[in-house]
Amino acid sequence: MLSYDELTAPERALWNAFPEGRRVDVRTGVPENDRVAGGGRWGPERTVRASVIAALLLGANTPQPGTVARLGLAGARISGRLDLAGAQVAHALWLEDCWFEEGVDLLGASTQSIAMVGCRVPGVEAGVIRVEGRLDLRRSHLEGGSASPFHRRVTALSLINAQVSGVVNLNGAELTAPGRWALSAGGLVAEGGVYCQHGFVAHGEIRLMGAQLPGGLHMRGARLTGPGPSGVALALDNAAASTLDFSDGFTANGTVRLRGTRISDNLTFEGAFLNGPPDGAGPSLVAMLMQAVDFDFTLARPPSGIVDLRGAQVSYLHDSDRSWPEVVELDGFVYGSIKVDEDGERREAVGRRDSVARRVAWVRRGPDYNPQPYEQLADWYRKAGHDDDARRVLLAKQRHRRRTLPRAARVWGHLLDATVGYGYRPWLAGVWLLSLTLLGTLTFGAHSPTPAKRGEGAPFQPLVYTLDLLIPIGGLGQRTAWYWPNGGLQGLAYLLIAFGWVLTTAVIAGVTRALQKN
Template sequence: MLSYDELTPPERELWNAFPEGRQVDLRPDDSEGDRPVAGGQWGPERTVRAAVIAALLLGAHGGEPGAVACLRLTGARITGRLDLAGAQIGHALWLAGCWFDERIELYGASTLSIAIVESRVPGLEAGSTRVEGTVDLRGSLVEYTRTSPHHSTVTALSLINARVSGAVILNRARIDAPGGWAVGAGGLVMEGGFFARRLIAHGQVRLPGAQLPGGLFMNGARLESPGPRGVALALNSAVASTLDFSRGFTANGTVRLRGARITDSLTFEGAVLNGPPGGGGPALMAMLMQAVDFDLVLARRPSGPVDLRGAQVSYLHEGEHSWPDVVELDGFSYGSIKEGEAGERREAVGSRGSVAHRIAWIRRGPGYSPQPYEQLATWYRTVGHDDDARRVLLAKQRHRRGTLRPAARAWGHLLDATVGYGYRPWLAGVWLLTLTLLGSLVFRAHTPTAVKPGEGAPFQPLVYTLDLLIPIGGLGQRTGWYWTDTGVQWLAYTLIAFGWVLTTAVIAGLTRTLQKN
């Protein structure tokens, strides 16, 4: 138990100020160059033992009547470990511009607001902590120094299974845990927002299963995860109102959103998704993700694959730089597509170029899957662009053809050339007109022989050609005449074969179209 006589002058100043919540500022009058990064050289006139802070927070010196006790300290070097694991803390903590020699331990504690701003902290363990207020680390440097006794993974800032009734604020903070977790907050339950604007993190930022009803805001943040398959950000199965990764957000590592549920917007507008260094993994993994508004209008193309299998969104915003060389879209569904660059949005319909662009990003998937084509065609039909929908379904059949056996592939080529798999039936008319013209010209230049001289109608080249091309019924010309010229006779056989092929292709193509539509 500390006694007042054992306290140093700066500790006594803090002790006396605590009951009234007064701030103690240990910075010299000339504070030029007085940054916490140099706090390790601060002398005894600016040094406070962590044991003194712990004693005050645990009630060693009660508050004054009519005042709210609070520990407010600026510009101090704090020696020893601030160990409050499991404690019931009834006072708020506000530290600014401070240097901690050792890691802060709050595991399992129950406390009011914690603010450690513009400070240097060699790790903060707040797993399973209950915070009635805010956790504020604005502008601070949090770096891993050694493994926490409560968690085997290297973690600079741990909020695993913590509950925070207010906000978590990491704006302009720098968190370093190379090879480990910069932030570990799996199972975090919050009532306020999680703000990490312009955060710089070296190591993984992990919030799997977190509940963030106030949203997660990381616009302008930079996340660095070393290694060929490094994860920069993990939000698997998280539930949030908003995920904002916009305006300069950069992830050098995979962003994982598998199974995340976003009740409002998920935005990467103006973001950079580089994927793991060396291209060893995906830039974005969002399988089974659900969101209302999904903005993927990036600053430049992702350097790794984007995986959206099974994801569901109501509004998809995409642009020139949204899609990398590999995109997995099987099961991805959306209600509307809007295109454009940052700050500009328009409905993505109305031009052949837009259809070709979307077919191209479907084709970037590894292998053939019909669902992305069907989804895109359904959307085009919903907005009244049936011609574009047919173009998409034609592209689907052409993609599928590459997966078939040689015989089926040859039949597919024939269906494509003759009727466009039923989505271009006018092609059959073009073929019929061309063959009719060819036959009429050739037959007009030659004289046939009557099967029964003097009987039947006179020879008419046009009617004779049509009689050959129409396999059902007859016009009376084909059975009344024959050819002695072998070349002309083979032309007649060819026209008969083409007639059957065209008829079969038209029936097959139209049947497929009617079944799909």
């Protein structure tokens, strides 16, 4: 148990100020002497033992009636380890521009608001903490620390399964744990959201898997570098948030992973840089089964790695020419509307002159043939009232599918494409029929055929004779009544009969395929 006589001058000042909630500031006022990076050189006149801070927070100096006790300290060197693991802390803690010799252990504690602003701390362990208020770590530099003296240094900040009723404020902070976890916060519940803006930097992986963030995750302009062995810069698998803001120069040198993440409002990457893992071997964005209302993917430049949106669902998609890499996984991706960003303006993508060509090229960025992206794109055009564009997309789907078929099936596919456009261009059959009819009428009309039975049958009519050859069903009486001794003309007749069967079969197959939407 600490006694007052054992305290140093700055500790006595803190002891006396605590019951009245006054803040103790031991800074010199000289900027070069007050830089936290040089806190290791601060002497006894600026040193406070961590055990004194813990004792005050745990009730060593009882507050007077009518006052609100809180601990406020600025510009101090904190010696020893601040250990409040499992503690019930009824007082707010405010530390500003302090330099910690050792890490901070808040594992399993229940506390009021905690602020360590502009501090240098070798690791904060706050797993399973319960904070009635905010957790404020603005401008602080947290380095990979250890949860206990028996654990190796791994995480700069641990908030695993923590619950914070207010905000988690990491604006301007720097978390350093290269090749490891800069922030481990799986299962975090932050009612007021998590803020990592205004110069936030993380050297190491940010892990928020399964986090509940009603106030959202805000990382405007944040820089994530030095991912772990997995190549992941940010992992938000199965998290739930009102909004995810990765805009305004947000940079991720590693994979951003949003598998199964549910965003009730806005997901934005406007002006972001998704560089993927440094070795280029991993994807830039993995958002499989992600759900969002508004998905803004107007990046500052195309991602360096794959973008995986398989099974994702969004109501509104915003993209631009800088949004997509060479490979995009779109199988199962569902969207209700697409808008493009051009010259700083958002415009409807449907109805534009090159809309179908651009969108089909987008779908074909997938590594393999999958029908669903084409069907989804066609459905979007159809719902927008552009049925012709929808048919063009479905025709492109059949042409892409044809590349995956055996040779014989590809030949038949080319025939269907040339004759009826797989059923999406039935007017092609009319063009072929008209051309062949004209060819037969002119050729047969310039020659005299031989009657099958002299003096019997209707007079020879070149047009009717040609139609009788081309139409395989029924008969007009000309084909059986006349023949050609000339081998060339007889060969033309056989050719027209064959074309008639091919055209009829192609029309039936193409229309059936279109109706079935295969």
